[in-house]
Amino acid sequence: MITAYAGGVEMITRPSRTAPGVDQPLAASLRAENISVRFGGLAAISEVTLALERGHILGLIGPNGAGKTTLVNCLTGFQAPTHGRVLLADAPTLGWTAEHFRRAGVARTFQAGRLFKALSVVENIEVTGAGLGLSRRRARSLALELLAWLKLDDKAETLAGALAYTDERRVGIARALLLGPAFLLLDEPAAGMSDAESDELSSLVKAIPKTFECGVLLIEHNMRMVMDTCEMIHVLDSGRTIAEGTPAQIQKNKAVIASYLGGEGEKQLEIMEEGH
């Protein structure tokens, strides 16, 4: 069960949103409009359209190599789409860097964690506050609050390099949340977690939209967690959208079942059926 986050969203100082074309207050939607990314002759994603809304959780699933991370990279400015547009609050983001997106309220986590290993857990989160221009004391108290909310407060002084793989992901989430984002994109936060751990993470993620007033995009391989956490699910296969709908719809969708057949797919279908 999630304990209430002390100050709610008010505790997080909103970063100044100085990116061009973004009006106060926070953007209501982040959309990919018909975007394609090609690396040389290889299409990583083709004509994908997806909308992320504040206050909602959207799941993004698909087999390995389906283009999920490429899509997230486009939505956060780490990759420019070859065709199509990314719209934040209905305004185009052409030419924006990742820092632009971040300042405009689009935060993300990384599969590899990308924590500063030589810094303590709390310092890893404080850095973000320092980057926003908060005082040391304020950054630290916000960081500690977020850690408590994520149930990591006992590890605040641990070096990030010494953390368990699964804890790293939660630190990454705290670091992104300190930015006071309008949208939070989580890249496989439950990878390698046990069922109990991913259940706990799922209840945290479910509480994020209300507590922090933001939209969440959850990329996950763990079907159980995705079905349990998301309101809507978007399915990619070989870079193309093959389905979008509620968890119940997705589980019955023939194209989705076909794409997951073979190898790991069968096992995950079973899990889906068992769970629901």
Place this chain on the structure above:
Amino acid sequence: MINLIQTLIDALALGSLYALAALGIGLLFGILRLINFSYGDLITLGAYALIVPSADAVANMFIGNWPAALMIVAVCLIVVIAALLSDALVFSHIRRAEPSTLMIASFAVSYVIQNGILMVYGARPKSANLWSDLSYQITFGELHIPLLQIVTIAATLVLMAGLTLLLKRTSLGIQMRAAAEDFKMARYLGVRGNMVIGLAFALSGVLAAVAALLLLTQTGSLSQTMGTPLMLFAFIATVVGGMGSLLGAAAGGFAVAFASVFLQAYLPEEFRPFRDSFVFAIVILMLLFRPSGLIPTKALVERV
């Protein structure tokens, strides 16, 4: 016994000087992956800043005659400005270059500073007495310790403590450590890259200035290459300690100094002229067994 203690204090004092310079080199390497071979020339510049600019054979003190506190601040300022200028004019234009390119550019900066000093002050080494009171020896029984050694050790401890506090306790310090580990990620999270880099250059300038004052007090002579040997040993110290680790740089400074001083004291007479060969042989042996130094940084190993 007395001999051993005396040698130990000699090693500590020399190690302090090496550690100061190694920290200055290590700070820049940590953040910019810049191996700054012009660092020795910043030290030289700090020492020359004390005298009246002229090609005369005799050094006339200028800033060197000011009260100590003012003199230290002035020399620090001059060296910090020189360090920042070297960044603004050279290194800032090649931020994305390979470390080898950065290193070669630093040779160019070194050459320019040395020749600038040659033009202004002339090629002849000059003798300059700074803080001659510090040559006074404190006597404990049979033990004689020059005051300068105590000042050198104390100054190093104060600067290392200050640097540690800055890096651990301040917002800027945390940003610097984050940037040293993963510059791109730190930038993405809002850390202002140019501010952090500027701070690293400024801090390395302060360390060079203090090293310059201590070195000049010890040697009493100015030459346009006076900083080079210190820079070389400091560079070796950072390699021994583990490139990218500040703790390693300081530890490496002391390790190299201890090897050097103890070899000088205990090598058979006929081998002593080759002391440095023995020091370097030890360094090579150590690197064979610990190729990433005494205190390797995880960040550097994992950087792809």
